[in-house]
Amino acid sequence: MHVPDGTRIGILGRGRWASKVVGMLVGAGVDVVQLGPARREAGEDAGAYEARIATAVREGGCTDVWLCVPPGVHVPVLVRALGREGVGVIVEKPWPYPRTRSI
Incomplete structure (x- = not known):
């Protein structure tokens, strides 16, 4: 694996898949940082959620983020929060979102 x-690469997610991705990337010599919980906290509105994720990305010094x-x-x-931060986003799963709406 060649990485410039x-x-x-920041990892959003804490489950089994996140652990496998971290292991794969670290094994390939990639600089990786765990960004903390990706779940929206109880009572957290969308704006605060996006801001928390954006702050984690900035503080982590990420150039790209893998959504696990x-x-x-x-x-x-x-994806919207990460796009505003100007980082690359890796999403390997589809998600339910109408094509007629922009993110």
Whole structure:
């Protein structure tokens, strides 16, 4: 696996799949950082959720983020927050989101 110098991949998710992805990337010599919980906290509105994720990405110094989360309505919110931070996003699962709406 070739990854350009200066690449730092943030991992959003804490489950079994996240652990496997971290192991694979670290084994390939990639700089990886866990970004904390990807789940929306109880009582956290969408704006606060996006801000928390964006802050974690900035503080982690990420150039890219791998979403290791199950499909769901939270994925477009995460993609939007990451897009605003200007980082690359890796999403290997589809998510339910109408094509007629923009993220």
